[in-house]
Amino acid sequence: MIRFEQVSFRYADTAAPALQGVDIEVPEGELCLVVGPSGVGKSTLLGAVSGLVPHFTGGHLTGRVTVAGRDTRTHRPRELADVVGTVGQDPLSHFVTDTVEDELAYGMESLGIAPETMRRRVEETLDLLGLAELRDRPIATLSGGQQQRVAIGSVLTVHPRVLVLDEPTSALDPGAAEEVLAVLQRLVHDLGTTVLLAEHRLERVVQYADQVILLPSPGAPPVVGAPADIMAVSPVHPPVVALGRLAGWSPLPLSIRDARRAAGPLRERLADRTPGTSGPAAPGELLVCAERLGVRRGRVEALRGVDLAVRAGETVALMGRNGAGKSTLLSTLVGLHTPAAGTVTVGGAVPHRTRPAELLRRVGLVPQEPRDLLYADTVDAECAAADRDAAAPPGTCRGLVAELLPGIPGDVHPRDLSEGQRLSLALAIVLTASPPVLLLDEPTRGLDYAAKSRLVGQLRALAAAGHAIVLATHDVELAADLAHRVVILADGEIVADGPAADVVLSSPAFAPQTAKVLAPAPWLTVTQVTRALEATP
Numbered sequence: 001m002i003r004f005e006q007v008s009f010r011y012a013d014t015a016a017p018a019l020q021g022v023d024i025e026v027p028e029g030e031l032c033l034v035v036g037p038s039g040v041g042k043s044t045l046l047g048a049v050s051g052l053v054p055h056f057t058g059g060h061l062t063g064r065v066t067v068a069g070r071d072t073r074t075h076r077p078r079e080l081a082d083v084v085g086t087v088g089q090d091p092l093s094h095f096v097t098d099t100v101e102d103e104l105a106y107g108m109e110s111l112g113i114a115p116e117t118m119r120r121r122v123e124e125t126l127d128l129l130g131l132a133e134l135r136d137r138p139i140a141t142l143s144g145g146q147q148q149r150v151a152i153g154s155v156l157t158v159h160p161r162v163l164v165l166d167e168p169t170s171a172l173d174p175g176a177a178e179e180v181l182a183v184l185q186r187l188v189h190d191l192g193t194t195v196l197l198a199e200h201r202l203e204r205v206v207q208y209a210d211q212v213i214l215l216p217s218p219g220a221p222p223v224v225g226a227p228a229d230i231m232a233v234s235p236v237h238p239p240v241v242a243l244g245r246l247a248g249w250s251p252l253p254l255s256i257r258d259a260r261r262a263a264g265p266l267r268e269r270l271a272d273r274t275p276g277t278s279g280p281a282a283p284g285e286l287l288v289c290a291e292r293l294g295v296r297r298g299r300v301e302a303l304r305g306v307d308l309a310v311r312a313g314e315t316v317a318l319m320g321r322n323g324a325g326k327s328t329l330l331s332t333l334v335g336l337h338t339p340a341a342g343t344v345t346v347g348g349a350v351p352h353r354t355r356p357a358e359l360l361r362r363v364g365l366v367p368q369e370p371r372d373l374l375y376a377d378t379v380d381a382e383c384a385a386a387d388r389d390a391a392a393p394p395g396t397c398r399g400l401v402a403e404l405l406p407g408i409p410g411d412v413h414p415r416d417l418s419e420g421q422r423l424s425l426a427l428a429i430v431l432t433a434s435p436p437v438l439l440l441d442e443p444t445r446g447l448d449y450a451a452k453s454r455l456v457g458q459l460r461a462l463a464a465a466g467h468a469i470v471l472a473t474h475d476v477e478l479a480a481d482l483a484h485r486v487v488i489l490a491d492g493e494i495v496a497d498g499p500a501a502d503v504v505l506s507s508p509a510f511a512p513q514t515a516k517v518l519a520p521a522p523w524l525t526v527t528q529v530t531r532a533l534e535a536t537p
C-alpha cells in the first residue's frame with residue numbers, strides 16, 4: 001500500500017540528507033510504527049507519504065514513493081487526500097475551520113460525501129473521541145489535548161485507506177490515548193486501513209504494531225521487522241522492554257500481560273529489597289501558594305477551589321484528563337489569568353499584578369507550544385538573546401541545548417527544527433534564567449527516551465539546588481521517575497495530592513509500566529530495579 005524505493009531526501013540548504021537509502025513496503029491493513037531518536041527523520045518519512053515532502057517543504061527527493069499506486073512526487077497532497085489522511089505534530093497549523101463540528105465535516109465536504117453520511121460520521125466521531133460537549137466550541141478555545149482529538153477526528157471521518165499519524169497521542173491523557181489506539185486497531189482489523197504512525201511513547205503503542213520501522217540514526221537506512229525483534233536491538237524502547245532486556249526474558253514481552261507472566265523470578269529476586277524513597281532532601285520555603293483559587297476561561301470554570309502549596313526543592317507533577325485545567329493553573333502562576341476567586345502568590349508576588357520583567361526573576365514557564373517562546377531567526381540568536389535576558393554568561397543557553405539534545409545546528413531557523421529539537425531549545429531558554437520557580441507544560445513531547453532522561457537529570461539537579469518545579473504532564477513514566485508529589489486535577493478541581501508513589505500506584509490510569517509488571521511490590525521505574533539488583537544483598 002505504501003512503498004519507498006531507494007528514497008533519499010535532503011532539505012534545501014542543509015549539509016546532510018534527512019533520509020537516505022529508504023527501501024520499505026507497508027502492506028495494506030497493517031499498523032506500522034516508525035520509531036527512532038528525536039530529529040532522526042521520522043516526520044520527514046511520514047511527510048513523504050502524505051506528499052508534504054517535498055511539495056510543501058521544498059528540498060530534493062530522489063527515488064520513488066508510492067501510495068496506493070500513486071507517485072507522491074507527481075501527485076500533490078490535495079490529489080492524495082481521498083486516499084491518505086494525515087495528522088501532523090502541530091494540529092493548530094492544519095485546522096481550516098473555526099469550530100469543532102465544522103472541522104470534523106470539512107474533509108468530507110471537500111470530497112463530496114453525501115450530507116446524511118456526513119451527519120452520521122460526525123456524530124459517531126464526536127462520541128468516539130469524547131468531543132460531544134465541545135461540538136460548538138471555537139477550536140482556538142480548546143485545550144491542547146482537545147485540539148489533538150479534533151485533529152484525529154477530522155481525518156477519521158473521511159475513512160481514508162491510509163492514515164499517516166505523527167505522534168498522535170503526544171497531548172492526550174492516558175485514557176484518551178488508549179481509546180484512540182483501540183479505534184485505530186479496529187480500523188486496521190475491520191476495514192483494512194493501513195496506518196503509519198510515529199511515536200516516542202512506545203509504552204502506549206508498541207503492542208499494537210504489526211511492523212516496526214526503526215530509524216537508528218540520522219541518515220542511516222531504516223531497520224524493519226517484527227516489533228519484538230526490533231525492540232531487542234532498538235536504542236529507543238519502552239520500560240517493559242527495558243525490564244525484559246534487564247531480566248533476560250525471552251521471548252521479549254511487549255505488553256504488560258506478557259511481562260507479568262515472565263516476571264515471577266524477578267519478583268522473587270526483589271522480594272527483600274525496597275525502592276529508595278523519593279522525597280525532597282528538605283523542603284524549604286513556600287514558593288507557590290494558591291488558596292481557593294478559581295479561574296474562568298470564557299464560559300468555562302477552568303479551576304475551582306484549588307489549594308496548592310509548593311516548596312523550594314519540591315517537584316510536583318500535575319496530571320489529569322484533557323481539559324482538566326492543568327495549563328490554566330500553570331499560566332495563572334505566570335499572571336496570564338486574573339483569578340475569579342481566591343488568591344495566588346509566587347515567590348511572594350501576586351502574578352497578575354506584577355510587572356513581567358519583575359515576575360521573570362521569580363518564575364519561568366515552558367509553554368505547551370514551545371513556538372510561543374521563540375522569535376529569533378536562528379538557534380544561536382535565540383540562545384544569545386536568552387543569555388542577555390537572563391544576564392547569564394554568553395554560551396550558557398547554547399550549552400544547555402547541547403546537554404539536552406546534542407547535534408542541534410546553530411544556524412538553522414527554529415521553525416525548521418524537529419519537534420523534539422524545538423522543545424529542547426525552549427527548555428534551555430527557560431533554564432538559562434534559572435528562576436526559583438520553574439513551570440513546564442508537557443515537557444516531553446517529541447523527546448526520545450535519552451533526551452527525557454537528560455531532562456530528568458537536569459530537573460533533579462535544579463530541585464536539589466532549591467528550585468520548585470511544577471510540570472503538567474500525561475507522561476506517567478516521567479511523573480513516576482521525577483516527581484516527589486503528584487497532584488491530580490479533574491474538571492478544574494484537585495482530586496488527589498500526595499507522594500508520587502502513593503498517587504500513581506493507587507490508579508491504573510497513572511501507574512507506570514514497571515509498577516504494573518511488578519505489582520503489588522511498589523517499584524516505579526526500571527532505574528530503581530536496576531539499582532536494587534546491582535546493590536549487594
Ligand SMILES: Nc1ncnc2c1ncn2[C@@H]1O[C@H](COP(=O)(O)OP(=O)(O)OP(=O)(O)O)[C@@H](O)[C@H]1O
Pocket residue numbers: 011012014018036037038039040041042043044045057415416417418419420421446447
Ligand atoms: N524544513 C526544514 N528545513 C531544514 N531542516 C529541516 C526541516 N525540517 C526538518 N529538518 C531537519 O531534518 C531532521 C529530521 O527532522 P524530523 O522532523 O523528520 O525528525 P523527527 O525524527 O520527526 O524528530 P522528532 O522526534 O523530534 O519529531 C532534523 O535534523 C531537522 O532539524
Ligand SMILES: Nc1ncnc2c1ncn2[C@@H]1O[C@H](COP(=O)(O)OP(=O)(O)OP(=O)(O)O)[C@@H](O)[C@H]1O
Pocket residue numbers: 140141142143144145146171173297298299300302320321322323324325326327328329472
Ligand atoms: N480561551 C478559552 N475559552 C474558553 N474555554 C477555554 C479557553 N481556554 C481553555 N478553555 C477550557 O478550559 C478548560 C481547561 O483547559 P486547560 O488548557 O487548562 O486544560 P489542560 O488540563 O491543560 O488540558 P490538556 O491536557 O488537554 O492540555 C478546558 O475545558 C478548555 O476547553
